[in-house]
Amino acid sequence: MAAALQRLKDSREEGMLELIEEIISQLLGCEEYALFAVEEDGQRLVPVAAMGLSLERFHALLVPQGIVGQVARHGVQYIVGRTSSIGAGPHEVGMTACIPLISRRQVMGVLVLFRMLPQKRGINEEDLELMDLLSERGVAALVPRPKGVVVPRAPVLPPPFxxxxxxxxxxxxxxxxxxxxxxxxxxxxxxxxxxxxxxxxxxxxxxxxxxxxxxxxxxxxxxxxxxxxxxxxxxxxxxxxxxxxxxxxxxxxxxxxxxxxxxxxxxxxxxxxxxxxxxxxxxxxxxxxxxxxxxxxxxxxxxxxxxxxxxxxxxxxxxx
Missing domain, CATH: 3.30.1330.200 (60s Ribosomal Protein L30; Chain: A;)
Structure with a gap:
């Protein structure tokens, strides 16, 4: 945990996306997530990376409504069980967290986490510390802005070729x-x-x-x-x-x-x-x-x- 925090603090743009993906899967224990850059004052999301989401849910997230839209506009973190879920859209059922990626008081991106691993028993204080640091440092993963369309990877066995x-x-x-x-x-x-x-x-x-x-x-x-x-x-x-x-x-x-x-x-x-x-x-x-x-x-x-x-x-x- 301490090593992950230090690596997040020390990392620069190169390798930041890979580091974030490792933290999501290995430390936070999340199997389904999406990372978006926010453009036009929160009215448009640009996909950067995704894993495990159905195409239907993934495309629904591209339109910043519900909880994701609120986080993109106001920069307030959503954590299931700790933050109100009023206004959540149907595509946001099962969302564990939505983390704003902030630079100079502006929301530059959002990290959306869904299903956690079966042995994961809720969000603990170490998880919250990691999420806070992702909010602060994760914006480096959005530079340069992505090109083309990101299709979410699916965690199945065997994986699709x-x-x-x-x-x-x-x-x-x-x-x-x-x-x-x-x-x-x-x-x-x-x-x-x-x-x-x-x-x-x-x-x-x-x-x-x-x-x-x-x-x-x-x-x-x-x-x-x-x-x-x-x-x-x-x-x-x-x-x-x-x-x-x-x-x-x-x-x-x-x-x-x-x-x-x-x-x-x-x-x-x-x-x-x-x-x-x-x-x-x-x-x-x-x-x-x-x-x-x-x-x-x-x-x-x-x-x-x-x-x-x-x-x-x-x-x-x-x-x-």
Whole structure:
């Protein structure tokens, strides 16, 4: 939490959008959001980024009415259960928060948050502190103003593929998801304390990647893609269905950052370290060699992974 606050304070325009997306998904625990620039005194919204919203709801938000319109005009934050919802439109049902992005006392944009992760139990004081800082610093994500139309990404498994002009499909991988592809695909994801295991078959030139948040399920939870001890076997099974043999698979590991400030000497391993250790241990038990890692540290990462040749590129977030 402290590290995220400091990174928000230190970050400049470059990388701010990626940092905001990481904070929304990893720290605030939100699965559906939209970020808009505000123009013409709050009468027009320009989409900058979105995730998980239906196209119908997304397009309804483009017309600043209801709560979003009030926040865009007056710059007063909306928090469910803490702020009046009088005047909310039908498309705003389920809204968790609407945060004005303010510069020089003018509302330059709004960040709209909807559905939170199932284990998220309301908005706490740390969340409110993050939202206040997003309101103050998040305006940097709006510069330069966006061009074209932003279509909200949907957090589904597997994620939808989008063809680019070069013929390589691109996918944004949400936390708890996985992608396995038989044709050339570039997968992008944002990692904090989470870990991504990338597997590549050097014979068949197919591969995949997962993105898990916890080493294992908590008591009473159903194991799934959010848990490393389930997500790694799930990815392996998908590749084996494509004809891969375990002896031909190679692995790369990324993420596992310590997001709560510098580690305290003698303290128990943090979540990121536990995620990384779980991945290393399981791959060793499976007999899959690890060719490369970029783990730990105090910064989030943006990962780009090619399933056909195993190429992985990492960019540290908030690194200037």
């Amino acid at each position: 989008v063809a680019d002009p070069g013929g390589v499909r691109t996918v944004y991988l949400e936390p708890g998801g996985l992608v396995a592809a038989a044709r050339p695909t570039e997968v992008t994801t944002i990692l904090g304390s989470c870990v991504a295991v990338c597997l590549w078959d050097e014979q068949l030139h197919v591969g995949g990647v997962n993105h898990f948040l916890l080493p294992s399920a908590l008591v009473g939870q159903q194991p799934g893609g959010r848990h490393g001890d389930a997500a790694i076997p799930m990815l392996l099974r998908e590749l084996e269905r494509m004809g891969s043999q375990r002896k031909n698979l190679r692995a790369k590991l990324f993420g596992g950052a310590h997001m709560a400030g510098p580690p305290v000497p003698g303290a128990k391993p943090g979540l990121g370290q536990r995620n990384a250790e779980l991945a290393r241990q399981m791959l060793e038990e499976l007999g899959i060699p690890i060719l490369a890692t970029d783990l730990g540290g105090g910064s989030g990462r943006k990962l780009r992974f090619r399933t056909d040749d195993g190429t992985a590129l990492i960019k540290l977030l908030g690194a200037g």
